[in-house]
Amino acid sequence: MAHFLADVTVAVHIIALLFIGLGGFLAWRWPKVAFVHIFFALWGVLVNIAPIQCPLTAAENYFRHQQNLGDLPGGFNAYYLYDTVVPRSLLPAVAVIALALMIFSYIGAYLRWRHRHDTPTHRVRLG
Template structure:
């Protein structure tokens, strides 16, 4: 059972990372979702820049220890992403790309939100 829970935690962790990277684009459709995304994005920066443990990594490590396995070597990113999904030498390129995605998603959300406000104001004024 611990193996299934560790695998499920890993899947949830990948989902959280996708949301951190791309969730700002959801605010283009659902503007209020930006508040949840800001929390996730800040948390992602916090655990990757400062020595703050990620609760999902801690949870996966807990389930791994129940199986008699050790903690993830180097943590979640080092074990599953860096050197696996992209070469370790490109970490700075990936970080800049993630920042660009974040800025574009937030700028687009703001432009769309602003457009909706202008349209709503125009409708009110037309009455």
Template sequence: MVYRFLADVVMVFHGVFLLFFVIGGFIAWRWPKVIWAHLLVGVYSLVNVVLDFACPLTRPEKYLRRKGGEDDYEGGYIQHYLEGSLWPEGATPTAEKVGFALLVISYVGFFVLRRRRRQRVPAAAARG
């Protein structure tokens, strides 16, 4: 029972991590300090995709599922939970490209907003 719960906690955390990868740059538009955490997630994700290594969150989830009496799944988290549900089978490379495109778009928007904010501050001070 405890092992299954812990496996679910790891699974949810893994999902939140992936969701943060996709939308974290946009969150930074409102809370700029988030960009540093998102940059780490983005670099990690890029290295993971390029080098194609297993995510370190998958192994503990599978271990906890086995300890809880469940069968663990084949492949990784994305193949098990997302591929075929969120996007069609075999479209993970496309989903990765979309994810990284969203990351780039969010960073461009982040830096545009940051520049506009910096330009407003001196203008407001000059009027003051």
């Protein structure tokens, strides 16, 4: 069971990372998602710059210990992403692209929100 729960934790972690990177685009359709996304984005930044462990990494480590495995070497990103999905040499470029996508998504969400509120909700019939 611990193996299954560790795998589920990895899947949830990947979904959370995708949401951190691309969740701003969901706000184009559902503007209130922006508030949840901001929390996730700030948490993602904090976990990567401060000595705070992500709760999902802690959960996976717990399930790994249940299987007599050690902690993830270097954390989730280092173990699953760096040098497998993204070469370490490209990490600065990936960070810039991710930031650009987030800014673009928020500009788009704002413009769509403004357009919705500028458009009259009723039309006047002539004749």
